[in-house]
């Protein structure tokens with residue numbers, strides 16, 4: 569696994585200066601391609617001692633802009649491995665991955681971190697909020713690492729929290745929010761950079777029924793407004809919210825219906 573997001577207490581805004589933003593290579597096919605995710609022959613093999621685990625086998629997948637896709641599969645089938653590769657948290661053993669027109673397999677670790685920070689919005693089961701920071705300070709973090717000026721960060725973080733219905737809670741710390749509200753803060757953080765892809769890994773896994781419906785309603789709204797969403801879940805009811813469903817079994821991706829050809833490309 570690569571070096572995380574940089575969202576740590578150590579690197580939270582404060583006396584320490586964030587690293588300068590990394591300039592990403594231009595997308596191959598600018599203006600923005602209609603294909604956000606293109607995986608071709610992706611395999612991931614873990615070598616543990618003498619044994620090899622083939623966590624993903626020859627996965628080929630295209631996800632078009634604005635699609636809402638669920639990835640389901642039994643425990644150990646390779647869902648998290650796929651999520652880690654999609655999220656540039658890990659690199660494949662072989663195959664090609666183009667995210668929003670950028671070939672990611674040749675990027676340095678710093679460039680991958682920049683891709684994670686600017687092109688992908690993550691929502692995790694455990695919310696992953698920093699406990700000592702207020703809601704808006706949590707939401708502005710990806711912008712700190714992207715080198716956005718302070719006044720603009722504040723404005724965008726507040727707008728994102730407003731978007732998820734938390735305008736009245738911007739100064740609350742995570743411990744002063746319900747689980748559902750914390751996950752909404754995480755969704756605001758995922759949105760604030762205007763990423764090409766939102767990756768949600770079991771986003772309702774720690775929520776009660778009502779908060780789950782709340783967060784799923786939010787994802788539905790984001791889909792309606794044109795966001796590209798990949799939702800990883802073992803819960804078939806949750807997966808049913810997506811417009812397209814993919815199954816991973818023993819590292820093999822099933823039912824990967826191709827995206828209809830985009831007009832004009």
Ligand SMILES: Nc1ncnc2c1ncn2[C@@H]1O[C@H](COP(=O)(O)OP(=O)(O)OP(=O)(O)O)[C@@H](O)[C@H]1O
Pocket residue numbers: 614615616621622623641642643644645646647648649650802
């Ligand atoms: N770091 C690792 N080293 C070795 N093997 C690993 C590693 N990570 C995952 N695996 C193996 O790869 C396979 C796929 O694991 P993965 O975590 O992707 O499954 P999953 O579908 O997310 O399961 P779950 O639903 O339980 O989260 C499993 O057999 C797992 O044991």
Ligand SMILES: [Mg+2]
Pocket residue numbers: 647648649
């Ligand atoms: Mg998993």
